[in-house]
Amino acid sequence: MxxxxxxxxxxxxxxxxxxxxxxxxxxxxxxxxxxxxxxxxxxxxxxxxxxxxxxxxxxxxxxxxxxxxxxxxxxxxxxxxxxxxxxxxxxxxxxxxxxxxxxxxxxxxxxxxxxxSLYGPEGNNFVGLANYVYAFTSDAMLESFRNNLIWLFVGTGLSVGVGLLVAVLADRTHPRFETVIKAFIFMPMAISMVGASVIFKFMYTFRPPGADQIGLLNGVLTGLGGEPRAWLLMQPWNTLLLIAILVWLQTGYAMVIISAAIKGVPSELLEAGRIDGATEVQAFFNITIPYIQGTLVTVSTTIILFTLKIFDIVQSMTGGNFGTQVIANEQYSQMFRAFHFGRSAAIAIVLLLVVVPVMWYNLRQFAEQTEAF
Amino acid sequence: MSGTRDSLSAKILVYGVLVILAIVWTTPTIGLLASSFRPEDDVSSTGWWTIFNDLSEADVSLDNYRIVLGVGLDDPDVQAKVRRGAENIQLFDAVLNSLTVAIPATAIPILIAAFAAYGFAWIQFPGRRALFIAVVALLVVPLQIALIPILKDYLRLDLGGTFLGIWLAHTGFGLPLAVYLLYNYISTLPRDIFESAFIDGASHFTIFTRLILPLSVPALASFAIFQFVWVWNDLLVALVFLSANPEVEVLTQRLLGMLGTFGTDWHLLTAGAFISMIFPLVIFFSLQRYFVRGLLAGSVKG
Incomplete structure (x- = not known):
């Protein structure tokens, strides 16, 4: 034209x-x-x-x-x-x-x-901040805050800790062995949290004492002469057993990122440390760890975000019962079990307020640390 | 770092710890896989590890898979093993539904995001910078915030329990990350490519479809894998937007339902769970490099 x-x-x-x-x-x-x-x-x-x-x-x-x-x-x-x-x-x-x-x-x-969030269950009567009072004072939400904190510290700590351990140790092995080991640890990242929940629920299965145990955990325990337990009913330990699933899924993520960072530590730096008489352990804590600090923070904040929004595992394993409730699952329950949209929206806002600062920090780190591709 | 300095005992320790960790990490999946091939009576009476006592004697078959998929139920052998309404599980339908959800829910956001990334990177227009910052800022918003408002819209528009509804939802929740990642890639492509094309009289649309999309394949592939696996494995979005219509239920929903209805039928649950894992695992083993890159890049998804 x-x-x-x-x-x-x-x-x-x-x-x-x-x-x-x-x-x-x-x-x-x-x-x-x-x-x-x-x-x-x-x-x-x-x-x-x-x-x-x-x-x-x-x-x-x-x-x-x-x-x-x-x-x-x-x-x-x-x-x-x-x-x-x-x-x-x-x-x-x-x-x-x-x-x-x-x-x-x-x-x-x-x-x-x-x-x-300012309205009642049907969404037609203004209730002011009543839903926020619920979000901060109800038993279910207080339990959720406590559990999310446990998820945050234990889940993030173990994922990053084990990921770091594997990354450091694998770095000292033959490259081909390293690749295979990393693939084994990373593989669960492909599995959905629901699928992983089926896997672990099977591991935690309980049969009364005397019967053959079909769950691995009770199988090992009775093999060692102990009494089988109904693990998922044991408060407060059951939350830790749900966290194990997260650790299983997320360690691979932490490992891959930390491993890349460890390979970036200049070898001259480590050599210099060794010449000065540092042991391997000292070199690790005084040279490697400070060098990869930024990466550790990025990985940690990413997994912290994951734990704050955790839903699928709790929904599939216990439905939030037996003292395992978390914020995202309580939000879902208010929406689809109680049909209290106001409360559910208020909890979503609380979740937003909790997540935004961490996410903001995480994104700034992310932009500094990595070229995305 | 090299391993040459380590003494022999240190080496044994390093390799030993890693092998133990790899075994611990793999055992749960092996238990699942082994149980999914065993008959109901065996699964419910003895531990799955007992089949390794004598592998040649192990009684294994694909019957559990046939029952949960709902294929070949006419076979009298299989029929005899169907109990408590297990013929209604019909996971094959759920596999089709998961594919119908996941493929467009991957392609649509990528397409929209690639257009937007190009627009933000290479077309001058008023408000460009502010709009781009607004898009990236939405990365901090957890998707939970959108569930109730969008659910209300869907009730009004009759989009609850439709594929279009969940594609759009996944598109909305995936876009900030997709735009951000693709912008990072597309904005760093060399300027000369565009200039010579412009001089030849090509329009933005031609440049984008003929030059930019082919050049961006690595970035598109990484994001595609991340988004596909994310959507495939998603439970929450499917529960909220698909529950209105049982016919469109995806695998994760069906699996959650099975945990309730068939909570003690481990021979069925293990087979069902493994079916849900097949696609992501195949992608993992066949495209490992893209898979790892995609998952790492996508880890900030809200």
Whole structure:
């Protein structure tokens, strides 16, 4: 299409419309048709009784193809408009969808959740700060705060501690052995927390004394001559047994990051220390640890965030019963068991306030420490 | 560092500790895998480790998998082993649902984020910097904050229990990280690429689709793996936005349900859990480098 000065002249909009009405119609018509077609397919998908594999394929093609089509069509539309309009609108074709989705799904909900948190269960009677009083004084929430603190200290401490141990020791072994060992420790990162919960619930299974134990933990215990226990009912130790799952999952993460940092410690530095008579242990604590301090902080804050938002493990293992409640699970319970949206929203706000400072610090560290790819 | 300085005893200690840790870390998964092949009576009466006493005598089959997947139930041998409504578990449907959720919930945010990352990195427009900072700042918001407002919207729009609803939710929750990571990558591509293309008269759209997307494949792949595994393993978002319609339940939801309904049927639970682990494990073992990179880059996801 030819670009002309005339088209862009501010006063020429009417004249421009006259000569370009066709273009404008096309520019609007094509997106509208695309949208209607996509919507029809959505209705079809929602109401269809077609075999499931067929629905799955159609849905995937429709979803991925639909988003591509929307971008292509939006671009087509502004190409039709041409000239200055095109230049003005291009950036919004690129960043518009992301900004719109984020506004709908994250930015505005923060305000809406705060609003909801001031209302009662049905969302229609203003209750002031009553939901926050619940969030800070109810037994369930006090129990949650206590447990989240245990998760934070024990879970993060053990994940980072064992990750550091493996990273340091593996660094002293043959490279091929190191790769294999790291793969073994990292592998649980692929497993969902629900899947991991099934694995560990099986390990903690209890059979009455005298019967053959089928859970590994009680199997080992009775093998050593002890009495089997119903581990998940034992307060307060059951929280520690749930934390073991987190440690199992997250140690691999800590190990990989710390390992990369350890390999960055200059060998001259360590050599110099050894010449000065430092033992390996002294060299580790006085040279390696200070050198990788920043990395240890990043890894710790990342896992702390994970523990603050922990949900899946508690939901699958105990449902928050037997003294194992945590903040995110209590928020879920208020939403879907008690149907008290106000309280649930208030707890979400509390979670936000707890997470934001850690996350902020974590992101600043993250930006300093790593080139993402 | 090199291991040459270590004495022999130190070496044995180092290797010994690592081997023990690797065994401890792997044993839970082996217990799960072993149990998933054993018949119900064996699983509920003896420990899974007893099959290693005499492997040639071990009674193993794929029957538990056939029962939980709901395939080949016509086989009388399998049918005889179905108890307490286990024929309704039908995990095969849940596998299809998980794929139907996870593939678009990976592709859509990547596409939208790549466009946005390019826009923020290479197109001049008013408010660009402020808008970009706002997008990245949303990384600090935990997704719990959005559950109730979005659930209300979905009730009104009739999007609860639909694939579109959960794709959009995962897109929203994944976008800040995706934009941030892809921006870091795309903004560091050499300027010359763009300039020569512009001189040839190419539009932003052409440059993006023909040049930038192909050049960004490493970054896109790492994020794709992270997002796919995240969505595949997600429980909370699925519980909140898919529970309205049992027909679209994904694997993690179904597994949670099984923990309630079949809580003592370990032969079924172990098979079900292993089915849910297959895809991520295959990705882990086949694309290990991308997998590790993706998971590390994604670790800050809110």
């Amino acid at each position: 030819e670009y002309t000065e005339e088209m862009d002249r501010p006063g020429g909009i009417v004249g421009w419309l006259g000569t370009n009405l066709g273009r404008l119609v096309v520019a609007l018509f094509v997106p509208v048709v695309t949208f209607i077609v996509l919507w029809r397919v959505f209705i079809f998908l929602r109401d269809t009784n077609a075999p499931q594999w067929l629905t799955a394929i159609v849905a995937i093609v429709w979803g991925v193809g639909g988003v591509m089509a929307l971008f292509v069509v939006a671009n087509f539309a502004i190409e039709q408009l041409g000239g200055r309009w095109k230049a003005h609108l291009t950036p919004y074709v690129f960043v518009g969808p992301a900004v719109a989705v984020l506004a709908w799904y994250l930015a505005i909900p923060t305000l809406r959740s705060f609003y909801t």
